[in-house]
Amino acid sequence: MLPDSATAILTVDLNALAGNWRLLATRAGAAECAAVVKADAYGVGASRAAPALAAAGCRTFFVATAEEGANLRHVLGPDPNILALNGPTEAVAADLLAHGVMPVLNSLGQIEVWAAAARVAGTPLAAALHVDTGMNRLGLPPAEVAVLAREPQRLDGILVALVLSHFACADEPAHPKNQDQIVSFLRLKGALAAAPASLANSAGIFLGAHTHFDLVRPGAALYGINPTPAEANPMAQVVHLQGKILQVRQIDSPESVGYGADFLAESPRRIATVAVGYADGYHRSLGGRGAGMLNGFRVPLAGRVSMDLLTLDVTDAPPGHAEPGAWISLIGGGVSVDEVAAAAGTIGYEILTSLGQRIHRVYTGGPNA
């Protein structure tokens, strides 16, 4: 449980996480709903998040690297499918095999690596194929798909379990690139032998059933980030970051607060100092822009965020609330992760994956509750 010494807590609601997966699975209709748990499940902790998702019914998990895949296999046991998006190199092929992690093959070179691993293993090996429909980041570009179509023997020894691609602009439903990518995906997968198909990430699921194919791959929405930024967030909040007030002081005009004397009091103010800083992932760009919630009262940041501390103007909070030892919500608890991200000039993904290891983590709900 929570040690008295904890001054920053991240509470992760595993029931909300499981509920978000079920909502997305319902939205996906007949398509299978996987879960993307790369980057330690977007910073919330894959070793707790993934079992909660598995208990909710998720059978297929995506990570980025072979190492993440091996760690997840230890957590989840032998049954779930685990796919590594970054694909194999010769150096990790044996590791992928040993841990039953299926690589996503992103180039003719990666196909050759996996075909060679199959020859060594003396048995066909499963893999997913990633075709690039316009992201120009990972995946076989159309010219390499054409080579594969002409020379299908390049896939000898590889069982293609999934053909996937990835949207660049799914969070902008009206963006013309979405339709271009759907057309390109149909064309590229049509050039290959028939296999189950996957295109949609979180936001893609909300573009409509024609993007669902056989499997959808939500990440961000599972963790409470809004997959439909132009509309109300359909997802439940999963993370709640709270920082403890260390000190409260009264300052008079014209005193200043913090580095650079950025906050200049124009009238007498009460300032609360909280034990969370940019080293904890509370971005420095939130100085003078962010806000916290103290027992339901919004309290704006005053001055710059420093490494281990931030300062809030609690003048307008009712007497007795802003006292040393009281907790202020900084992400969640009335300040959505998307709102924090917008104030920081970034996206919720970066806010969550920045959350530091110094923060005390508490998990509620879930299979071990």
Ligand SMILES: *Cc1c(COP(=O)(O)O)cnc(C)c1O
């Ligand atoms: C990260 C990632 C996802 C998940 O995207 P979200 O926007 O977080 O839902 C899906 N597919 C691929 C290939 C990814 O890299």
